[in-house]
Amino acid sequence: MDLSSLIPHFCLGCGRPIKKGFLCSNCWQRLSFYDNHQGKCLYCQKPSVDNLTHHFCHAKLALEGGLVLYNYDPVVGRIIRYLKYNLLEKGEKIFRYLIELWWQNNSSPLIKYWQENDFCLQPVPLSSSRRLWRGFNQAEVLAQLLAQKLKLPLVNYFQRTKTTLPRLRLSLSERKKAVQNSYQATRPSLEGKNLLLIDDVLTTGSTFRELAKVAKRRKASQVWYLALSSKPRRRG
Numbered sequence: 268m269d270l271s272s273l274i275p276h277f278c279l280g281c282g283r284p285i286k287k288g289f290l291c292s293n294c295w296q297r298l299s300f301y302d303n304h305q306g307k308c309l310y311c312q313k314p315s316v317d318n319l320t321h322h323f324c325h326a327k328l329a330l331e332g333g334l335v336l337y338n339y340d341p342v343v344g345r346i347i348r349y350l351k352y353n354l355l356e357k358g359e360k361i362f363r364y365l366i367e368l369w370w371q372n373n374s375s376p377l378i379k380y381w382q383e384n385d386f387c388l389q390p391v392p393l394s395s396s397r398r399l400w401r402g403f404n405q406a407e408v409l410a411q412l413l414a415q416k417l418k419l420p421l422v423n424y425f426q427r428t429k430t431t432l433p434r435l436r437l438s439l440s441e442r443k444k445a446v447q448n449s450y451q452a453t454r455p456s457l458e459g460k461n462l463l464l465i466d467d468v469l470t471t472g473s474t475f476r477e478l479a480k481v482a483k484r485r486k487a488s489q490v491w492y493l494a495l496s497s498k499p500r501r502r503g
């Protein structure tokens with residue numbers, strides 16, 4: 268893929284001037300893929316291959332599990348923050364490249380499972396005010412690219428009904444409280460639907476868990492997640 272047209276002309280990872288692309292050679296080497304074989308259950312945080320929800324954690328409204336592409340290291344973190352808050356027009360090309368890079372170097376049985384079981388991709392929705400301020404939903408951009416890659420449909424079955432303060436510095440308990448009752452389904456029934464939730468950053472998993480509750484209350488069959496990156500969560 269030709270990166271010569273990508274802007275800006277400085278490395279998004281460290282800020283050093285570069286002639287083309289979006290990362291310098293040092294920051295390319297610092298990118299690290301998330302090891303899903305050493306994943307964790309989003310409910311008890313104990314080890315779990317492919318981040319599967321343990322059977323003893325799997326309540327009626329729980330997620331099934333999920334997939335993460337990158338570790339939220341300093342390089343990936345700066346890329347995501349820059350694209351999210353600077354409204355970079357060519358952010359879609361950067362996300363596409365990161366997705367392609369992961370696909371060339373990794374594999375997961377979940378990919379085939381989702382394709383064979385008619386999953387729909389659902390981006391984590393933004394509130395209308397935040398979407399208006401940013402001009403786009405970053406999770407939706409990711410979901411569109413992943414839908415093309417997986418050859419699966421993109422849907423919009425949820426809306427955010429509550430605007431919350433940025434959760435960057437919130438503890439686990441504060442994040443849980445912040446997303447409670449923040450989403451609602453846009454259709455009366457999701458019976459038989461298999462959903463794959465998409466977001467750029469996974470921290471505590473509170474958003475994915477809350478959306479899974481809403482979906483399964485509407486009779487969705489399975490709810491999984493796919494995140495571009497995973498960030499170590501804060502305790503508390």
